[in-house]
Amino acid sequence: MKTQNLVVVHELYPALVEALSDAFNLTHFTRLVDDQDRAAFEEAMAQADAYLGSNVAFTEALLDKAPRLRVVASVSVGVDSYPIEAMRERGIVLTNTPDVLTESTADTGFLLLMMAARRAGEMLRKVRGHEWTASLSREDFGVDVHGKTLGIVGLGRIGQAVARRGHDGFGMSVNYTNRSAKPEVEDALEARRVDLETLFRESDFICVTVPLSAETEGLIGREHFALTRPHAVFVNISRGKVVREDELVACLQDGTLHCAGLDVYEREPLSTASPLMTLDNAVCLPHIGSSTFQTRNAMCDLAVDNVKRVLAGEGAITAV
Numbered sequence: 113m114k115t116q117n118l119v120v121v122h123e124l125y126p127a128l129v130e131a132l133s134d135a136f137n138l139t140h141f142t143r144l145v146d147d148q149d150r151a152a153f154e155e156a157m158a159q160a161d162a163y164l165g166s167n168v169a170f171t172e173a174l175l176d177k178a179p180r181l182r183v184v185a186s187v188s189v190g191v192d193s194y195p196i197e198a199m200r201e202r203g204i205v206l207t208n209t210p211d212v213l214t215e216s217t218a219d220t221g222f223l224l225l226m227m228a229a230r231r232a233g234e235m236l237r238k239v240r241g242h243e244w245t246a247s248l249s250r251e252d253f254g255v256d257v258h259g260k261t262l263g264i265v266g267l268g269r270i271g272q273a274v275a276r277r278g279h280d281g282f283g284m285s286v287n288y289t290n291r292s293a294k295p296e297v298e299d300a301l302e303a304r305r306v307d308l309e310t311l312f313r314e315s316d317f318i319c320v321t322v323p324l325s326a327e328t329e330g331l332i333g334r335e336h337f338a339l340t341r342p343h344a345v346f347v348n349i350s351r352g353k354v355v356r357e358d359e360l361v362a363c364l365q366d367g368t369l370h371c372a373g374l375d376v377y378e379r380e381p382l383s384t385a386s387p388l389m390t391l392d393n394a395v396c397l398p399h400i401g402s403s404t405f406q407t408r409n410a411m412c413d414l415a416v417d418n419v420k421r422v423l424a425g426e427g428a429i430t431a432v
């Protein structure tokens with residue numbers, strides 16, 4: 113007999129839904145769309161031993177309504193949306209999905225970097241808009257990536273994977289800022305640790321891969337964009353709130369910053385009223401960092417293994 117209640121708010125691959133239905137009393141939402149879904153979700157959480165998912169606003173009030181809850185398995189590496197201290201006080205184990213998403217997310221970072229450098233979004237719009245009627249002019253040229261300088265803000269797992277792509281694949285020099293020094297990466301990638309201002313001043317491409325925290329919220333703004341080189345490309349694949357988005361928009365509009373490639377925003381989904389929607393020098397993706405079939409399946413598998421281990425009284429594989 114199934115005795116444990118699992119609430120999932122995530123899209124899962126079909127075989128996993130079947131396996132979870134066999135093992136648990138499963139309440140499964142693909143996503144919470146409206147108030148009715150949210151109410152049904154809270155009702156299910158009142159009996160839940162475990163939760164697995166992402167993109168749900170977790171509050172202390174929700175925890176108060178979930179007295180049986182023992183494990184929250186986030187299908188993400190970032191855990192900025194959870195009340196971590198309140199969970200700890202209640203003895204709820206929080207787990208995440210590091211490592212399995214590192215390479216796909218770094219690919220997305222490099223995709224944005226390349227798209228912004230070569231203005232791929234704009235060019236695609238030209239072709240589709242039937243504006244490719246003659247060979248392109250200098251006004252449509254992009255900038256080279258190979259041999260340039262790449263600056264990484266937050267040289268953790270994903271930051272290092274982006275840096276490796278730049279160094280090994282494109283012969284780029286690497287600058288980085290990070291809380292702690294990374295001598296082994298400095299050796300392997302000839303990377304140079306600098307302060308944030310120097311990184312913005314002395315890099316052609318800047319990629320943000322630092323987690324959102326009290327220290328990093330609003331870390332980057334106009335004073336940094338004002339230091340950038342004439343054709344600098346700014347990429348953010350971490351969290352929108354690390355950047356002061358109104359200042360980013362203003363700097364893209366007034367030419368202080370040449371162009372940006374963004375996967376994340378202050379508010380998601382991005383509002384249709386956002387100026388980023390129409391700026392030619394902003395390449396905007398809808399938070400697809402880890403969204404490949406292989407990686408999302410691996411993230412779900414890891415989250416499930418974490419749930420099973422915690423409920424069995426064993427340590428989680430990737431506790432936060």
Ligand SMILES: NC(=O)C1=CN([C@@H]2O[C@H](COP(=O)(O)OP(=O)(O)OC[C@H]3O[C@@H](n4cnc5c(N)ncnc54)[C@H](OP(=O)(O)O)[C@@H]3O)[C@@H](O)[C@H]2O)C=CC1
Nearest residue numbers: 190217266267268269270290291292323327349350401402
């Ligand atoms: N766009 C997307 O879809 C995705 C986005 N992400 C985002 O990427 C983030 C990074 O993931 P991941 O690389 O696995 O995380 P890691 O923990 O491996 O790396 C984070 C790095 O940031 C550094 N850091 C943390 N705080 C500060 C600070 N205040 N100042 C300077 N450096 C700091 C850490 O330094 P130290 O080594 O000293 O601790 C560490 O090197 C996630 O938190 C998430 O927000 C992740 C996956 C997908």
Ligand SMILES: O=CC(=O)O
Nearest residue numbers: 187188189190401
């Ligand atoms: O944004 C995605 C994550 O895994 O964090």
